Ligand SMILES: Cc1cc2nc3c(=O)[nH]c(=O)nc-3n(C[C@H](O)[C@H](O)[C@H](O)COP(=O)(O)O)c2cc1C
């Protein structure tokens with residue numbers, strides 16, 4: 001590793017001894033609803049882009065989670081898994097009974113690989129349509145609806161011209177002139193690609209979301225229960241449907257938008273519907289945002305309110321994330337879709353060492369602690385899970401000692417080295433392969449390519465080098481093996 005890169009790592013004075021780790025908070029057991037976790041370590045959802053195009057579990061998906069399970073975290077949350085039976089590329093789905101067999105293989109593999117030490121939950125997601133950014137020609141020549149408002153804005157010959165003529169006039173105009181006559185949504189569709197919003201209530205399938213989502217989530221959860229999961233995490237975070245209901249940007253006027261009491265209404269209805277089908281033996285929680293970190297978005301205050309409401313509705317845990325919104329995403333290239341982790345809020349979600357001090361480490365801890373405090377002040381003991389730039393044992397211990405959260409998650413550090421929990425617990429922290437927080441992995445996610453870690457390929461001379469499964473472009477598909485010396 002170069003000195004520059006090393007300088008950007010979170011300083012670690014020393015790793016704990018085995019005795020210190022064994023006596024620590026992070027490696028102490030905890031109850032999460034009906035579940036007893038062997039430790040307070042947690043691997044949050046990460047999409048590895050390894051499902052089939054039809055949304056089925058593959059051997060590569062199984063191998064990915066087996067590898068995490070070998071590091072024996074208290075729990076692993078399986079990647080965002082779609083609740084609908086609609087084409088959504090190589091993302092896992094739970095929208096039909098035919099997906100249950102593959103999901104069962106997955107849960108069995110995690111239990112086997114962790115010797116029953118790791119609980120396995122699934123993150124259930126709903127998302128709205130987002131189109132790729134079109135070419136100017138396709139948008140103005142075909143997709144843009146030629147409305148009376150547009151004709152009026154264009155003025156002159158466009159007022160009475162036929163549709164083909166209006167399109168020809170637009171195509172012949174400069175970019176600036178076109179943007180002047182488009183309304184904000186049309187301009188966005190041209191510059192970023194069309195993106196549905198929960199506020200598009202003129203569209204029947206968006207207006208009816210409150211009527212259909214509770215049942216869709218409940219049915220998917222029931223399938224996951226049959227597939228052997230220990231629990232379900234409802235995805236109420238980032239850029240997706242339920243997060244958009246919680247957002248301060250949600251101005252729906254049908255009782256499901258506006259004041260935060262109404263914005264939380266659909267998420268609560270989803271919670272009740274899912275709880276109604278799950279056995280008492282399964283944990284039900286959600287992931288939501290401690291702060292949307294966008295202009296005009298929900299802040300920490302809202303998150304405290306939502307946390308209390310969601311916990312009162314009977315959730316067994318609350319996992320706090322941050323940012324990851326479409327509103328400030330970078331403009332995609334033509335032919336690509338906008339990606340919610342590319343703008344400032346995206347950088348809050350998956351922070352890198354490029355961020356100004358204090359850099360990526362623990363950026364969401366203060367907001368998470370505020371939500372935890374709001375719960376305790378309301379007399380609720382629901383466990384919270386902190387996440388975001390956790391890369392050392394000391395950080396995790398401090399969060400737990402201060403009561404900022406009850407469990408501490410790590411995504412990218414666990415991706416860089418799935419054994420880091422086990423190594424730390426065994427007093428072998430010096431052997432941890434430390435995440436660089438430069439987001440090579442997130443770049444692959446953005447490009448919808450099989451996610452791997454850049455560090456896996458730097459470890460040379462390992463016994464399985466010749467035989468390790470690889471991506472088509474030659475990257476290791478799973479982290480190098482490690483076993484504690486006997
Ligand atoms: C490749 C990749 C895929 C991710 N997929 C999901 C996901 O499916 N659901 C989710 O809630 N968060 C997802 N995340 C966000 C992580 O769970 C986590 O919140 C974020 O990386 C910050 O934590 P960290 O600093 O420990 O990496 C993903 C992150 C990465 C790097």
Ligand code: SF4
Nearest residue numbers: 435436439441453454
């Ligand atoms: S590619 Fe590896 S080292 Fe880089 S941020 Fe991702 S997990 Fe960390």
